Amino acid sequence: MANEQMKPVATLLLALNFCMYAVVLGIGGWAMNRAIDHGFIIGQGFELPAHFSPIYFPMGNAATGFFVTFALLAGVVGAASAIVGFNHVRSWTPESLPSAASAAAIAWTLTLLAMGFACKEIELQIRNSRLRTMEAFLIILSATQLFYIAAIHGALRK
Structure with missing residues (x-):
C-alpha cells in the first residue's frame, strides 16, 4: 500500500479495539449468565407474569436485555x-x-447499534457498575472503530 505511516496507527487501534471488545464480551457474558440463572421460571402450572419479556434481565432497566444482546453481537x-x-x-x-x-x-455498525441501546439505558438510569462499564466501552469503541476504518482507508492515499 502507498502509505506505510498509517500501519502503526492501525496496529495500535486494532490492539486497543480487540482488548475492549474482549472486555465487552466478558461483561456481556456475565450479564447473560446472570439473566439465565435468575430469570423467570416457567414450567407446567406456572403462568406468565403480566409484563413478561423473553429478554428479562434482573439487573438494569427495560433496555438492558436489548443492550446486552447487541453488545454481545458487536x-x-x-x-x-x-x-x-x-x-x-x-x-x-x-x-x-x-x-x-x-x-x-x-x-462498527453493530457497535453503533449497541451504543444506541447503551444511550437508552443511560437515559433510563437504573443500572449497576458493570453495565456502566460496558456502556462506556461501547461508546469509546464506536469512535475507535471508526478511526481504525479511516486509518486503513487513509493508507491508500499518497
Missing part, C-alpha cells in the same frame, strides 16, 4: 474483525483491504 463481530485486521496489517496490501474494511464496517 463484541463477537468486533473481535473477529480485529483478527481479520491483524492479517491485513501483517500483509498491508491493497488485496487484503476489502475484507478488513468490510469486517470493520460491519463491526
Whole structure:
C-alpha cells in the first residue's frame, strides 16, 4: 500500500479495539449468565407474569436485555474483525483491504447499534457498575472503530 505511516496507527487501534471488545464480551457474558440463572421460571402450572419479556434481565432497566444482546453481537463481530485486521496489517496490501474494511464496517455498525441501546439505558438510569462499564466501552469503541476504518482507508492515499 502507498502509505506505510498509517500501519502503526492501525496496529495500535486494532490492539486497543480487540482488548475492549474482549472486555465487552466478558461483561456481556456475565450479564447473560446472570439473566439465565435468575430469570423467570416457567414450567407446567406456572403462568406468565403480566409484563413478561423473553429478554428479562434482573439487573438494569427495560433496555438492558436489548443492550446486552447487541453488545454481545458487536463484541463477537468486533473481535473477529480485529483478527481479520491483524492479517491485513501483517500483509498491508491493497488485496487484503476489502475484507478488513468490510469486517470493520460491519463491526462498527453493530457497535453503533449497541451504543444506541447503551444511550437508552443511560437515559433510563437504573443500572449497576458493570453495565456502566460496558456502556462506556461501547461508546469509546464506536469512535475507535471508526478511526481504525479511516486509518486503513487513509493508507491508500499518497
